[in-house]
Structures are given as structure tokens and as C-alpha cells.
Amino acid sequence: MTLAERLANYVVEGTKEGLIPDLEQALKEYPDPLAIINGPLMDGMAEVGRLFNDNQLIVAEVLQSAEVMKASVAFLEPFMEKSETSTKGKVILATVKGDVHDIGKNLVDIILSNNGYKVVDLGIKVAPADLIQAVQKEKPDVIGLSGLLVKSAQQMVVTAQDLKEAGIRQPILVGGAALSRKFTVNKIAPQYDGLVLYAKDAMEGLSLANRLQD
Ligand code: B1M
Numbered sequence: 519m520t521l522a523e524r525l526a527n528y529v530v531e532g533t534k535e536g537l538i539p540d541l542e543q544a545l546k547e548y549p550d551p552l553a554i555i556n557g558p559l560m561d562g563m564a565e566v567g568r569l570f571n572d573n574q575l576i577v578a579e580v581l582q583s584a585e586v587m588k589a590s591v592a593f594l595e596p597f598m599e600k601s602e603t604s605t606k607g608k609v610i611l612a613t614v615k616g617d618v619h620d621i622g623k624n625l626v627d628i629i630l631s632n633n634g635y636k637v638v639d640l641g642i643k644v645a646p647a648d649l650i651q652a653v654q655k656e657k658p659d660v661i662g663l664s665g666l667l668v669k670s671a672q673q674m675v676v677t678a679q680d681l682k683e684a685g686i687r688q689p690i691l692v693g694g695a696a697l698s699r700k701f702t703v704n705k706i707a708p709q710y711d712g713l714v715l716y717a718k719d720a721m722e723g724l725s726l727a728n729r730l731q732d
Pocket of ligand 1: 563564565566567568570571577578580581583584587616617618619620621622623625626661662663664665666667668669691692693694695696717718719720721723
């Protein structure tokens, strides 16, 4: 197996045996740590999603794959580029109500934190009322919402409505597998008085946040 195949395979098999030496090797071969995550590790996750969908994996096995992904990101994080600039702005991050998926959100946290943002991570399954309370307390420049389930996309519509009703106007950045730019523009944005922006990945999330601060 090639290095890329082995890295994807750790995620698919949910095993960490040999993972760290291969990640060390990948750091020498790939342009940057994010290329390792977005490349072979995400390929592995896509395969896990496909197998799970096909009933060839059970939740417990997917959880092991998630552990491998998390361990890889934790190992690679210190090697990621960090900006020297002081805080560019504050971002509140949350996985929406009813959704436990947090690997993408945590990646957004790392990328934003490494690039000068103060991130307040509210965690998973965050109900609109808790989000509103945190926004009122923390007064962030951007509100970041993540969600991977189809029902999470709908939950983002509800969350945007609730934020609006609470008089909140800060820009909302949304991301996650079940979302699309079209859904964001047609379904979420009309429910909110401020800007609603869609990011397909963590790096796009960073560039959108940067544009908002300019
Ligand atoms: Co879940 N799961 N899962 N799962 N899981 C999916 C999402 C699914 C597509 C798998 C499938 O069936 N093919 C499917 C959703 C189906 C649907 O709604 N249409 C699914 C399901 C069904 C479920 C359960 C319902 C299963 C069950 O219990 N029967 C259950 C849901 C529980 C709940 O949430 N209430 C469940 C549970 C789990 C685990 C706990 C086992 C585990 C999550 C562990 C964890 O996160 N701590 C898990 C996993 C790992 C997956 C898959 C395989 C991988 C997700 C992942 O971590 N990807 C996933 C299939 C897939 O996506 N291929 C699947 C890697 C991660 C880096 O990508 O989060 O998409 P992602 O983030 C990307 C972008 O989306 C974006 O940036 C990242 C890349 O840079 N992004 C943002 C994300 N958030 C952003 C926010 C931003 C900006 C960009 O700004 C704020």
C-alpha cells in the first residue's frame, strides 16, 4: 500500500497501529498538515461514510474511525502554521441541536485559533437558547454553526430564526456535509437579518471570517 492508502486505511479500519510513524512520514511528503487531513484522511472518512450507508459498518466502528481522525488531527495540529497576529476577532462555534458530529467543527476551531481568532467552542448539540445566551455574553464577531445530518440543516434554519428573534445580528458562518451554498442562500439566510455565509471546508471558513474582519 502507498502512504496515502495506508493513511486512509487507518481511518477505515479504525486502528492506530502504525499511524504516528506514517503521519511523521506524511509530514515530510505533503505540502502541509492540512493537505494530509483534506487528502488521505478525508478519503478514509468518505469511505467510512459509504460503508456505513451500505450497512457494512456499525456505529461503534464509525466511532473508532472518528477516534483515529481525532488522534491524527491532534498529532498534526502542532505542525500547522500559526499566525503571529494578535486576535483578529472572536468566533463562537457550535454543532447544532440534535447533532453530535464534531470533527469538522474542531478542525474549524484549530484553523481559526491558529490564525489569530479567539474561539469559544460551545461543543455539540447546542440548543438555540444556549447559543443565544453565549452570544449575548461573549459578543462574538462571528457565529459559527456546524451540522452533518440532513435534519441539522433544518435546525440551522430554526437557529437563525431564534437568533433573529433575540435581536442578534452578527454574521453566521455555516458548514457541514448536509449543507450547500444553495440551501444556505435560499433557506437559512432569509430567516436572519444579518449575513449568513456557507463554507465548504475549514479553510474557506477562515477566508470568509477574514473577509468579514476586513
Ligand atoms: Co455519523 N453520519 N451518525 N457519526 N457520520 C454521517 C454524517 C452520515 C452521512 C453517514 C452515512 O450515512 N453515510 C450520516 C448522515 C445521514 C444524513 O443525515 N443524511 C450519519 C448518521 C446517520 C449518523 C447517526 C444517525 C447514526 C446512528 O446513530 N444510527 C448518528 C447521529 C447521532 C447524532 O448526531 N444525533 C451518527 C453518529 C456518528 C458517530 C458518533 C459514530 C461519528 C461522529 C464522531 C464525532 O464527530 N465525534 C460519525 C461519523 C464519524 C460520521 C462520518 C462517517 C464522518 C464525519 C466526519 O467526521 N467527517 C459521516 C459520513 C461522512 O461525512 N463521510 C457521518 C470528517 C470531518 C472533517 O468532515 O465534519 O464534514 P465534516 O467537516 C468538513 C466540512 O463539512 C466543513 O469543514 C470540514 C472540512 O474542513 N465544516 C465546516 C464542517 N463544519 C463546518 C463549520 C464551518 C465551516 C466548515 O463554519 C462554522
